Amino acid sequence: MSPLLKIDDLAVDFIAKGRITRVVEGVSFTVNAGEAVGLVGESGSGKSLTSLAVLRLIPEPPGLIARGRIEFEGVDLLQLPRDVMPEIRGSKISMIFQEPMSSLNPVMTIGDQVGEAIKLHRRMSRSDRLARVVELLQMVGIPDAEARMGAYPHQFSGGMRQRVMIAMALACEPRLLIADEPTTALDVTIQAQVLDVMNKVRQDTGTAVLLISHDLSVIAEVCDRVVVMYAGRVVETGPVATIFDAPAHPYTDGLLRSIVRPGHEERRLYQIPGSVPPAGSIKAGCPFQPRCPRKIDRCAVDMPPMFDHGAGHGAACWVTAPVRTTEMEVQ
Amino acid sequence: MSLAVPTVPVVRSPNFLQTLFTGNLAVTAAGVVIMIMVLVAIFAPFLAPMDPLTQSVFKINQYPSMEHWLGTDQFGRDVLSRLIFGSRNSLIVGLVSPVIAAVIGTILGVVAGYYGGIVDRLLTRLNDAMLSFPELLLAIMIASVLGGGFWNVVGVIAVAFIPGFARVARASTLSVVQEPYVEAAVAVGLSSPRIIIRHVLPNIAAPIMVLLTLWVASAIRLEASLSFLGLGTQPPAASWGNIIRDALSNIFGSPWPIIGAGLLITVVVLSFNVMGDALRDALDPETQS
Numbered sequence: 001m002s003p004l005l006k007i008d009d010l011a012v013d014f015i016a017k018g019r020i021t022r023v024v025e026g027v028s029f030t031v032n033a034g035e036a037v038g039l040v041g042e043s044g045s046g047k048s049l050t051s052l053a054v055l056r057l058i059p060e061p062p063g064l065i066a067r068g069r070i071e072f073e074g075v076d077l078l079q080l081p082r083d084v085m086p087e088i089r090g091s092k093i094s095m096i097f098q099e100p101m102s103s104l105n106p107v108m109t110i111g112d113q114v115g116e117a118i119k120l121h122r123r124m125s126r127s128d129r130l131a132r133v134v135e136l137l138q139m140v141g142i143p144d145a146e147a148r149m150g151a152y153p154h155q156f157s158g159g160m161r162q163r164v165m166i167a168m169a170l171a172c173e174p175r176l177l178i179a180d181e182p183t184t185a186l187d188v189t190i191q192a193q194v195l196d197v198m199n200k201v202r203q204d205t206g207t208a209v210l211l212i213s214h215d216l217s218v219i220a221e222v223c224d225r226v227v228v229m230y231a232g233r234v235v236e237t238g239p240v241a242t243i244f245d246a247p248a249h250p251y252t253d254g255l256l257r258s259i260v261r262p263g264h265e266e267r268r269l270y271q272i273p274g275s276v277p278p279a280g281s282i283k284a285g286c287p288f289q290p291r292c293p294r295k296i297d298r299c300a301v302d303m304p305p306m307f308d309h310g311a312g313h314g315a316a317c318w319v320t321a322p323v324r325t326t327e328m329e330v331q
Numbered sequence: 332m333s334l335a336v337p338t339v340p341v342v343r344s345p346n347f348l349q350t351l352f353t354g355n356l357a358v359t360a361a362g363v364v365i366m367i368m369v370l371v372a373i374f375a376p377f378l379a380p381m382d383p384l385t386q387s388v389f390k391i392n393q394y395p396s397m398e399h400w401l402g403t404d405q406f407g408r409d410v411l412s413r414l415i416f417g418s419r420n421s422l423i424v425g426l427v428s429p430v431i432a433a434v435i436g437t438i439l440g441v442v443a444g445y446y447g448g449i450v451d452r453l454l455t456r457l458n459d460a461m462l463s464f465p466e467l468l469l470a471i472m473i474a475s476v477l478g479g480g481f482w483n484v485v486g487v488i489a490v491a492f493i494p495g496f497a498r499v500a501r502a503s504t505l506s507v508v509q510e511p512y513v514e515a516a517v518a519v520g521l522s523s524p525r526i527i528i529r530h531v532l533p534n535i536a537a538p539i540m541v542l543l544t545l546w547v548a549s550a551i552r553l554e555a556s557l558s559f560l561g562l563g564t565q566p567p568a569a570s571w572g573n574i575i576r577d578a579l580s581n582i583f584g585s586p587w588p589i590i591g592a593g594l595l596i597t598v599v600v601l602s603f604n605v606m607g608d609a610l611r612d613a614l615d616p617e618t619q620s
Binding site: 055085088089094098103105120154 | 510511512514515516517518519520521522525529530533534536614615616617
C-alpha cells in the first residue's frame with residue numbers, strides 16, 4: 001500500500017535582503033494511513049516549516065519551496081494549482097497550532113468556529129451541522145457541549161481551547177492531522193489530557209497524525225514512529241521503541257539523555273554542548289558535527305547519508321553506521 | 332440550605348441591546364436623546380409651532396414668550412421652529428456622512444492592511460496626503476470647488492473623514508492578520524474574502540464603531556462650521572450651524588438662537604460619544620457579564 005503522505009527530498013529556502021538561506025534540506029519521510037508519526041527537533045530545526053510546507057502555508061515570499069515532492073494520496077501537492085489548496089486544507093489535511101490561547105477568534109462563538117470548516121467543505125443542513133458540532137465537542141471531552149456552543153473563547157481555559165482546536169481540525173474527518181506543538185503551551189496535567197484526547201480521536205476516526213514536538217516524552221505518548229530533525233535535515237528515523245532503546249545518532253542519544261527518568265533523579269541531566277547552528281551556516285559535513293561528542297575526521301568533510309539499521313530504522317551518521325551497509329533508501 | 336450541586340455553568344450570549352443598556356443610566360439617557368432627536372427631525376413639520384421661514388418686522392429680537400417659546404431672531408423668525416427644522420439637516424449630515432466615510436474608509440483600510448504590498452503603499456500614501464490637511468480645511472477646499480448645497484456638504488464631509496477610518500481600519504487589520512486564528516482560518520481552507528468578512532471585520536468592528544460615533548459628533552460640528560462659513564446649508568434653510576452664524580452678528584439683540592443651537596449640538600454630540608463607548612463595550616464579548 002502506498003503511504004498516505006510521502007515527503008521526498010524537500011528543500012525550503014528563505015530569502016531575506018537578497019540572501020538565500022536554506023532552512024530545510026533534503027527531508028524525506030512518510031506517514032501511512034492511520035499511523036502517528038512524531039517529528040522531533042529543537043527550535044529552528046525546520047520541523048514546523050516542513051509541516052507548513054505540506055499545507056503550502058509557507059508565506060511566499062520570503063519563503064520558497066526549492067525542491068522536492070509532497071505526495072498526498074498519490075498526488076504531488078506542490079504541483080497543484082494554488083487555488084486548489086483551500087479545498088484540501090481543513091478537509092483532507094488539517095492542522096492544530098501551538099497557541100490555543102490565540103488560535104480561536106475572540107468574537108466568534110465556539111460552535112460557529114467548529115462549524116466553519118463543515119460549512120465550507122461539506123454540504124449539510126444547519127441542524128445537521130449543529131448536531132455534528134455537538135458530537136465533535138463531546139468527542140474531545142467538552143462537558144455540556146450543547147450549552148457551550150454559544151460560548152466565546154475567553155470563557156474557556158487553555159486546555160479546553162486546545163480541545164476545541166482539535167474538534168475544529170477533525171470537523172471534516174481529515175485523513176491527516178498535523179499537530180504543531182499542540183501541548184507546548186499547556187500545563188503538564190492538561191498536556192496529558194490533551195494527548196489522551198488525541199489518542200482517543202485517532203482510535204475512533206483512524207486519522208493519521210503528524211505530531212510535531214520538541215518533547216520526546218510527548219512523542220512517545222502518541223506516536224508509532226519518530227523522525228528526528230536537526231538543522232533542517234532528518235538525522236534519524238525509526239519506530240518509537242527502537243529510537244528510545246537504541247538511538248543510532250549521537251544527537252538523538254543526546255536528546256534522550258537530557259530527559260528526566262524516574263529512578264535517576266540524582267544524576268545531573270545531560271546537556272548537548274553548544275547550540276543549533278544558524279540556518280544556512282553549514283557548508284560541508286554533518287550539521288551536528290561541531291557539537292558531536294563522537295565525531296571523526298570524516299564528519300567535517302562529508303555529509304553522511306541515511307544508513308539502514310534494519311527494521312525501518314535509519315540514521316545519518318558515519319560513526320554508528322553498520323559495517324558493510326548500503327545507503328538506506330528512505331521510502 | 333440545600334447542598335450545592337456542582338453544575339457546569341451554562342453560557343448564554345446575552346441579547347446585544349440588553350448588554351448595551353443594562354445598568355448604565357448615562358447610556359440609556361443618551362439613547363433616549365438620540366431617539367427623540369431623530370423623531371423630531373422626522374416629524375419636524377408636525378412639531379414646529381410655526382413656519383421656520385416666515386419673517387416679521389414686528390417680531391424681531393423677542394424674548395421667549397408663550398407664543399415664541401425660544402424667542403425670535405433678527406428677522407422675526409421663530410427660533411424653536413428653526414431649531415426643529417434645522418435638526419433635519421444637521422442630523423442627516425451628522426449620520427450619513429460618517430457612515431459613508433466609515434464604509435469606504437474601512438474597505439480601503441482593510442484591503443490595504445490585508446493584501447499589503449504595492450496596494451498598501453499607494454493607498455497609505457494617498458491617505459497620508461489627505462490626512463495632512465485639517466478636516467475643516469479639506470472640506471472648505473472641496474466645498475469651494477464643488478460649491479455649497481446640502482448633498483455636496485454630505486459628500487465633502489464624508490471625503491474629509493475617509494482617511495481617518497482608513498487609517499484605523501488598516502492598523503487594526505494589520506494586527507488582526509497576525510493573529511494565529513487567521514492562520515488557523517487559512518489552514519481550514521477559508522478564502523481571503525471569507526477571512527476578511529468572518530474574521531477580520533468582526534475583530535476590527537469595535538474601533539470602527541467608536542470612531543463612527545465620535546465622528547457623528549464631528550460631522551455635526553463640521554457642518555455647523557461649513558454653514559457658519561457660508562458653504563453648508565444655504566439660507567434661508569436652517570441647520571444648527573447656520574442658525575448660529577446668522578445669530579452671531581445679532582448676539583446682543585437676540586442670544587436665543589445661539590443658546591438653543593449650541594445646547595442642542597452639545598447634547599447630541601455628547602449623547603453620540605456616550606453611545607460610542609457603550610457600543611464598544613457591548614461589541615467586545617470579553618466585557619459582557
